[in-house]
Amino acid sequence: METPERLYLARAFATRTGVTVRALHHYDRLGLLKPSRRSEAGYRLYSDRDIARLQQIVTLKFIGLPLKQIKGIVSARSIHLIATLRRQRLLLEERRRQMDRAIRSIAAAEKVAQGTVGPDPEALRKVIQVIEMTNNMDWTKQYYSEAAQAKIADRATLWNPELQAAVTQQWSALVADVKAAMAAGEDPGGRQAQQLVARWTELVRGFTGGDAEIQAGLNKLYADRKNWPKVSFDPGFDETVHAFIVKAMASGKTSAAE
Amino acid sequence: METPERLYLARAFATRTGVTVRALHHYDRLGLLKPSRRSEAGYRLYSDRDIARLQQIVTLKFIGLPLKQIKGIVSARSIHLIATLRRQRLLLEERRRQMDRAIRSIAAAEKVAQGTVGPDPEALRKVIQVIEMTNNMDWTKQYYSEAAQAKIADRATLWNPELQAAVTQQWSALVADVKAAMAAGEDPGGRQAQQLVARWTELVRGFTGGDAEIQAGLNKLYADRKNWPKVSFDPGFDETVHAFIVKAMASGKTSAAE
């Protein structure tokens, strides 16, 4: 009989397919979806076949593919369809892990924020601390054994922003003192240096609680320092400082861990 | 003694804090982080205090806040810190659900794509089908009881893209026939109409498997049709078609479900 070629004007087509008219213009310009016809006046006329194509586009957009790739897939045959799907999944999974970390950090921050009263001169600082702390714990997790992780989580119950601030402060001070000692040409075996070592091991104990498993994880963590994300804690702590302490430890009788 | 006011040049400051020089320029222009001083030549000179501020910025960026909001938080006191955290968390959680759906869809698509051989004239179509199918199942989940969901998952094992294509095709054909019957002024009680009803109930049975719980969920789903996402399946299916079938069901003795 007759071809029931229904033609839709922009808005009709748009509402029927759930996109906006402007998006249709966009896809048109990109060559992603050109209407099968144009009216004399230049109006876009979409057919039912266009619906199918748009459907594909929308679906591929749903899984997060950029329009350029979508074009490659629906226009020509992209031999790499399977590879593309896989890459996209891995990419999304990575982002998801990232978001999980962010969400956990915020949740932790909300708890301490609830605790603070008044406006927030100090609240912000605490929130920042907690977010970084949570993120760091999340991030360093990979270096610890299951057992060590459990123990850390256990010890984490007695943690709070104030303590964190104090400890950070102590590390900064210690690092500064070590640098000063080095600048003064202090002997790694001397009494001065040994006192610094004592403060150092004391601070480390504050974190490990003297636990060997935690200490082992900490060593692995430090060994991989070149891969640390740049943003973390870090109170001026550098290679030379660490080297000095190690030397001082060796020359002293202190045989504590690295 | 003397103020140990260490000053960093752009690159030094950037590498030390893990951001790029260009990002520093950007934050400067936005008024988010202006270096405490400038050299005679106009070079940016960052101090240790700037480090602290940048640290805050980076941390807030980590939880996904836009720079504008970050500015509000670190510059003035944003009384809404707690509210901001909460909103941001909810937003991220929403996005995460969205991503989870996409990931599950891709995973399902990868399976069928593995199955297909050669290039992909047909593969794309299958992949699209599977993605939509998975997404729809994910989406419609909310309407079904736990028990119904289990049963659906059970029945889903005998599902495949070809079947899906065939069923979609049958629905389209049926809807077209119903429309034709209505246009012809067919009597809802007539034999023609009753045959249409039979086809209809048959197709519904194909999905429900005759299960009452699934049927109940399906009814809830349909009742909420005004909230359906525009993109889904939908073979031309509209209000008038449904009304005709309901009337035909009522006038016939067919007492099957709605």
Add this chain to the structure above:
DNA sequence: CTTCAGGTCTGACGTTACGTCAGAGTCAAG
């Protein structure tokens, strides 16, 4: 003193997927 490598500055355009005007033409109805 000149040159050269390497770092810095500002300004402008590119990116992603459209949203939001703005000015102008189209179309059916009153």
Add this chain to the structure above:
DNA sequence: CTTGACTCTGACGTAACGTCAGACCTGAAG
């Protein structure tokens, strides 16, 4: 003929920088 409702194209805006490009600064080597 005038509305009102659409449509079209072009241009600018968005977020957070990346990437030149052209010009300037600085310290060291020749």
